[in-house]
Amino acid sequence: MKKGLKRLDLIFKNEHDSAVILEKSLKRSNEELIEDLISSGLKGRGGAGFPTGLKWKLTAEASGQEKYVICNADEGEPGTFKDREILSSVPHKVLTGMAVCGRIIGSEKGFIYLRGEYKFLIPKLQKAIDEFHELADSLNLPFRVQIFLGCGAYICGEESALFESMEGHRGEPRNKPPFPTDSGYRKGPTVINNVETLAHTYSIFKYGPEKFRDLGVKDSRGSKVFSVSGDTPIPGIYELEFGMTLQKFVDDFGDGDAKAVQVGGAAGFCVPRKKFDKTVIGYKGKLTGISLPTGGSMMIFNSSRSMYNVLHNYLDFFVEESCGQCTPCRVGTQQLLLGIEAVKRGDKSSQYLEKLLELAETMRVTAKCGLGQSVANSFSSIVENFREEMIY
Amino acid sequence: MVEQVNLKIDHLSVSVDAGATILEAARKVNVRIPTLCHHEDLCVAGNCRVCVVEQVGLDRLQPACAIPVSEGMEILTNSMKVRNARKQIIELLISEHRAECTTCYKNGKCELQSLSNEYIVGESGFLPLVPLKGYTIDEFSPSIIKDDSKCIRCQRCVRTCDQIQSIGALTVAHKGGEMKISTFFDKPIYEVVCTNCGQCVNRCPTGALTEKTYINEVWNAIDNPDKFVVVQTAPAVRIALGEALDMDPGEIVTGKMVAALRRLGFNAVLDTDWSADLTIIEEGNELLQRLKRVLKDKETDVKIPMTTSCSPGWIKFIEHTFPDFLEHLSTAKSPQQMFGALAKTFYANKIGVDPSNMVSVSVMPCTAKKFEANRPEMRASGYQDVDFVVTTRELAMMVKQAGIDFKSLPDDDYDSIMGESTGAGVIFGATGGVMEAALRTVYEVVTGREIPFDGLNILPVRGMEEVREASLKIENPLPEWDFLDGVEVKTCVAHGLSNAKKVMEKVKNGEADYHFIEIMACPGGCLGGGGQPLPTSPEIRKKRAEAIYREDAGKKIRKSHENPEIIQIYEDFLVEPLGHKSHELLHTTYTPRNRY
Structure with a gap:
């Protein structure tokens, strides 16, 4: 890495002190712990950015016989691979976060919903879980964690589809409300957090909320693990402070010829070179200008890449991975794909792109879940910024 | 007495029982919101999205059949945003439907047809998907014909077969563009647990399920x-x-x-x-x-x-x-x-x-x-x-x-x-x-x-x-x-x-x-x-x-x-x-x- 960006080592530093942190945390009151999370400013690292402390608080307050803590490890977004690394190298941080959450909300059952393709992680992960159970027993904490292996459908990373999948049904998103905090897995109040989010709670419980809050910018606090891929000489996983501009990111990670960065995977936004310096990586907030959230996927494309092919690839992906339940997503994704092909071939005039952009907007406002709603992100940002590549 | 919730539908004030949906509230003031996947006999699906309405203050549209009312809600069922979205959704449904209406058994009785009648002007629609994929018509049963090319995946039939009849002969298979209503191992209806009751036929909005x-x-x-x-x-x-x-x-x-x-x-x-x-x-x-x-x-x-x-x-x-x-x-x-x-x-x-x-x-x-x-x-x-x-x-x-x-x-x-x-x-x-x-x-x-x-x-x-x-x-x-x-x-x-x-x-x-x-x-x-x-x-x-x-x-x-x-x-x-x-x-x- 060349210049600029500060690399951090909060997540991956293996401190071998989960027993201490867990014991210390369990001695504190639920209110104190939630207050720490809220004041830390931690937001969901899966990409949607819901405040984690608030999620735990709402679930703690919800009435329900059985409550659940679920770690969403269905890491399916194209271009992201950081959760795999977190679960491989520091699983005890995730497990500690889950156990503390369980105590706060009143749950003894935790699940790790593991992406089907990550089956190879199971032996090591199970060993970590077994060790963790021993630790929990020694602290008289009746919390147990089970691995649930997915079957490879992207949609099952959507939280309500994930519950359906765990319950043995087709992985199809539910209508919301009710939200998981009230009615999640088996209709019980459920906290469902991304792997990285849970690992961050560990750091917050260890170092206190101030250290976390000192990192990043307003509305986007703390550090973030990025999966960097594409046209970069140094692909890999990097923990960086939130709130950098895309220009700084490209300066550090690009190959000197970056023409676009896809922030947030296929469901994210494509930023062209001319907007690098105006774009900040972070959650949408009042002061951050153009800010783009991401689950961590950062794909860099240099000038040798056809953005038509990039978009075609994403749409192919969505056509296959839509659950097929709602009209805008099931048919809309197919129409977007066929539409850009028809324009490229010349079967449809370039005007047809306007109809497709309208369609993408309709999908954004009418699709049932985040999958269909976010197809417009990549579609519109690529078509609008690289329109000539779509036509010629 | 059930708690009452007050809201506005197209600027008309209405009070309904807590837990009622936007659709039910709209009916109370005689505002008709079009629906397809919704059926009074069946659980809420919220699949087709034809019933989307605008809730003032929210960016995304809401499915009226699936969203419960809340106090002070202001709903617009006929804004430009709603009309555009609804029209496009109907166009999408027609694009995956073999819309050969004049020769269809359900001609004149098809719910998709009447919606398109209300919303579609001209031939500005999307590319037809059926010719690209091909289709099969299951005509083996002496009772029921299943024509996948006319299916709009509303899943009324699936819910009927499961909830009203607890049979599950019809089910959803595959995902994304391949998603379809199918049977066990995609066998003909004649060979599966189907009882030929025809309740699915009664609830199919199109000509996808008809009697022989x-x-x-x-x-x-x-x-x-x-x-x-x-x-x-x-x-x-x-x-x-x-x-x-x-x-x-x-x-x-x-x-x-x-x-x-x-x-x-x-x-x-x-x-x-x-x-x-x-x-x-x-x-x-x-x-x-x-x-x-x-x-x-x-x-x-x-x-x-x-x-x-x-x-x-x-x-x-x-x-x-x-x-x-x-x-x-x-x-x-x-x-x-x-x-x-x-x-x-x-x-x-x-x-x-x-x-x-x-x-x-x-x-x-x-x-x-x-x-x-x-x-x-x-x-x-x-x-x-x-x-x-x-x-x-x-x-x-x-x-x-x-x-x-x-x-x-x-x-x-x-x-x-x-x-x-x-x-x-x-x-x-x-x-x-x-x-x-x-x-x-x-x-x-x-x-x-x-x-x-x-x-x-x-x-x-x-x-x-x-x-x-x-x-x-x-x-x-x-x-x-x-x-x-x-x-x-x-x-x-x-x-x-x-x-x-x-x-x-x-x-x-x-x-x-x-x-x-x-x-x-x-x-x-x-x-x-x-x-x-x-x-x-x-x-x-x-x-x-x-x-x-x-x-x-x-x-x-x-x-x-x-x-x-x-x-x-x-x-x-x-x-x-x-x-x-x-x-x-x-x-x-x-x-x-x-x-x-």
Whole structure:
């Protein structure tokens, strides 16, 4: 890495002190712990950015016989691979976060919903879980964690589809409300957090909320693990402070010829070179200008890449991975794909792109879940910024 | 008092119960929001997104069918944003639908067609998807045709099959662009657990699921001068046919229907109500025989409770789902098949027609009857007993094709013999009706007295409650039935196969102490059958049920055993209930089937 960006080592530093942190945390009151999370400013690292402390608080307050803590490890977004690394190298941080959450909300059952393709992680992960159970027993904490292996459908990373999948049904998103905090897995109040989010709670419980809050910018606090891929000489996983501009990111990670960065995977936004310096990586907030959230996927494309092919690839992906339940997503994704092909071939005039952009907007406002709603992100940002590549 | 929630729909103030949806609130102020995947009989899906509305303050549109109201909500159902989105969604649905409307069986009755009629202008739509993918049409079933190219994936059929019928023959397979409504291993409907009940057909908004039609076969028979074509009409047809011919639900059109059938050219217009009365005699006596063998003779291999056997959807369901319990079924054939077996024997002989030249047609509220007529057991006459079954809907189509102004037809009467019926036969069309008809006869056979209910109306077995139980104490029976003295005869009535399943689970677990169970495959009984006019809803079925009981109340004779034509056939032909002839023509056997 060349210049600029500060690399951090909060997540991956293996401190071998989960027993201490867990014991210390369990001695504190639920209110104190939630207050720490809220004041830390931690937001969901899966990409949607819901405040984690608030999620735990709402679930703690919800009435329900059985409550659940679920770690969403269905890491399916194209271009992201950081959760795999977190679960491989520091699983005890995730497990500690889950156990503390369980105590706060009143749950003894935790699940790790593991992406089907990550089956190879199971032996090591199970060993970590077994060790963790021993630790929990020694602290008289009746919390147990089970691995649930997915079957490879992207949609099952959507939280309500994930519950359906765990319950043995087709992985199809539910209508919301009710939200998981009230009615999640088996209709019980459920906290469902991304792997990285849970690992961050560990750091917050260890170092206190101030250290976390000192990192990043307003509305986007703390550090973030990025999966960097594409046209970069140094692909890999990097923990960086939130709130950098895309220009700084490209300066550090690009190959000197970056023409676009896809922030947030296929469901994210494509930023062209001319907007690098105006774009900040972070959650949408009042002061951050153009800010783009991401689950961590950062794909860099240099000038040798056809953005038509990039978009075609994403749409192919969505056509296959839509659950097929709602009209805008099931048919809309197919129409977007066929539409850009028809324009490229010349079967449809370039005007047809306007109809497709309208369609993408309709999908954004009418699709049932985040999958269909976010197809417009990549579609519109690529078509609008690289329109000539779509036509010629 | 349920908590009230105040909101505004298109600037109109409305208060509704907490928990109501935006759609329900809109209906209250007469704002119509279009829907497709929504159906009153089914759980909320929120799949099609046609019903999206704008909630002031929110960026994304909300599905009105799925979102509960909240205090102070302001909803716009007709903003530019809503109109644009709705139009595009309809365009999307049409792009995956083989929109060959003019040649479609559902032309004019398709919900997607009427929506496109409202919203589509010109041909600015999306690229058609069907030609790219190809499609299959499953035409193997004698009852139901499934055409995937017309499917819009609303999953009404899937929810119907699962929730109302607890069968799950139809299910969702694959995902994304490949997602489709399928069966177990994508087998033809004919080869899976489907009971042919047609409830999916009743709820399919498009032409993706339709009944297999036999209209042309019937016309050909009528037009063939060498054929003598008899037609029978099921009890529930006469109280629903009007709906398909511009009349209101609940209108009784018996006389007009008979007149129309005669005009269509049928040689004899006869009544399934008559054979419903006959069913009561045979099935009622079978019940008494079983009770005698169990309670008096202490025979252990005789099964009670006995269940009814008139509903062919129920028959196929029990054959698949409870194959070890087939001995609980009454061996009596359904009224359609009793009629069919007698038409080509007794009746043909009576009127001097060679049965090989007779074509037997039945008009049924049912798609499963088409399958039943084709069962190999149903050839007691030496021919296929019932040649063609058409639904109420198909009859309405024939009436239209023949240019008959149905509403202005004068009432006409059924032919004789096999045309006379009683109120007991009519109520076969409603859930609880067979039970009531049977009790009216059985009680009188056993005690020599009329059943002690005001006006013969056995109200405890009526209604739309899912499972109804009623018991009747026998006191001072005739000497032959003295073993029944003081016995509390316990009955149970269930409609819809999910309720049938509940009852059968109880029987299976030994928790049911019933003597007699009536089961109808369809919600509401035959009046809610899979061949009835569209649409269907709890409200419409209630009106049809009221009509059935009105028809019963208006009949001079209300008890099957008092039907003079029934008395006559026993004198002339059958000799006695459960006798040799009955055994040959009126009783049947069942076939255990696999679940998969």
